[in-house]
Amino acid sequence: MEIAKLHQLFLTCNSASTDTRKITTNDMFFALKGDNFNGNIYAAKALSLGAKFAIIDEAEYNISDKCILVNNTLQTLQALATYHRNYLKIPIIALTGSNGKTTTKELINIVLKQKYSTTATTGNLNNHIGVPLTLLSMNKSTEMGIVEMGANHQKEIEFLCNITKPDYGYITNFGKAHLEGFGGVDGVIKGKSEMYAYLIKNNKTVFVNSNDAIQVEKTKTANTITFGKTNALVNIEFIEANPFVSCRFESLKINSRLIGDYNFNNIAAAITIGKHFNVSNNNIKQAIENYIPNNNRSQIIQKDNHKIILDAYNANPSSMHAALLNFEKQKGKTMAILGDMFELGNEAEIEHQNIANLASNLNIDYVIFIGENFFKTESIYPKFKSFNDFKLVFNFNKLKPSTILIKGSRGMALERILDLL
Structure with a gap:
């Protein structure tokens, strides 16, 4: 047919x-x-x-x-999704990146919803099946679409762009994610930049973090809308992350409910995109301040006398590094429970050792490693080959009130720790 x-x-x-x-x-x-x-x-x-x-x-x-x-x-x-996208004739924003793309997508969506009827990627529908389903979930009432794109090998973003045909694009960052499929960090940059190539070729628009040298370099020939701390079309000032990120733009202070200074860029991107599409400053502020993360992504959970930072949706060396540096700033007694990072290929051993070394050098009171890769590392902290091994011996009842970071790849399912508390 x-x-x-x-x-x-x-x-x-x-x-x-x-x-x-x-x-x-x-x-x-x-x-x-x-x-x-x-x-x-x-x-x-x-x-x-x-x-x-x-x-x-x-x-x-x-x-x-x-x-x-x-x-x-x-x-x-896939063909029906593209046909439907062309039929709707609405602006579509595509985004990808190594870290933070889902949080950024949620922030963009909640900001644009202040003015438009939007449809955005739900859950993890960001691959060659999920992207078409996202497009087909849009209808005549949809005024703007926001499509998240995931990838773990070359040509995947290019393929998804050809299905989606985005008018705007944003890449959150280039980090150490899916190293096995991409073939190292250079491969990650090449693979993610396929979005830039599509947008430039089709004379579309790119949102660029002007403080990211790779983004600036890769978009020299693109139509760009820049944001950053200085010297950008939209200047946004980072105030603090203690523990929640606050920032200022155009004399308006925003107090988010997102932890970690690494979330500043995600917030800044949402502010910039909201500004571009004429969402009022007060509505942008209201949207971001009302956003509460969920789905195991930097959730703050109070359990008994412990404050849990649950960041167990995914992990790679870049996000793990950023999370630990941020966690070191927490006050009071601290514990980090870290699970294996997946899809690192030949780099798995060295990257897990790097994280073990980092954790040992930070001002964190206690660290626990869970997973086969972390079990192989040299560390002064306890290591468990599996979650079951950890569960059998660790007694949270003896733990003094603490702030606990829980972070690992999705396959580790470290949110199960909540049931042990």
Whole structure:
């Protein structure tokens, strides 16, 4: 079926879905396939649960006129998303980066919502499946779209940009994330900069942190809107992070609920994008001050007599380094519980040792390492090969009231520590 005709059918549906566990009435179900699953098998179930159509790519599952047979379901999903994006004709902001992209996306969204009806990436829908689903979640009431893009190898951001066709783009930073797939830090810079290449080629606009030398260098030929502490189109002053970040722009002070000075750039980007799209200064201030992080991202949780900084959604050497430097500033008794950082390839051993060395040299009262990579490091602090090993021997009841940082990669699921307190 031609994409234009499929799109007409899609407009009669409520949304797109790839998971029968989340089907709602009048969805368009896409039967995706992977190494260990075949969505075609569930087409009939999707229809029985209320899906209006099921897009399949294996003829044996073509059981009714509600099934639409295509050559490749994933490619059809992606093509339909691009067609829908062009149909809506709305401004779309794309963002990527090694650290902070989800927090920045949330901040941009809450700021723009003060003036516009927005649709933004939800959860972790930032890959070759999630980005199309994000685009298809937009409708005629959407005035602006905000699309987060994740990547762990070359050409992935380029591919996602060609699906999304963004009008604006922002890269939060270039750090030590997904080193295995990208092939080192230089590979990270090259891979993430594919967004710049797309925007420059198509004469679109880039938001640039003028205090980031790599961003400035990579966008010399781009249409730019700059922000920074000085000498930028939008000047934003960092005041403090004690523990929450506060900043000032145009004589207006903003007191956020985000910890860590590394969140200053995320806030500054949201301020700049809000300014560009004519959100009032007072509305920008209100939006940022009301934003409370969740989903294991720099959450502040009070548990018994302990203050927990839960940052267990993800971790890489850059974010771990920044988190520890910020944590050292905490007052009172402090403990850092650190879990393995994933997808570092051949750099895993040295990067985990670097973090162990850093932790040993900081003014943190007590540090615990959990995971196979941290277990191999040389350190004066206790190490546990697995979470279960840690759980069996550590007794929080003996711990004096403390501020506790919990940080590790998603696969470590260190939020489980909360249940031990």
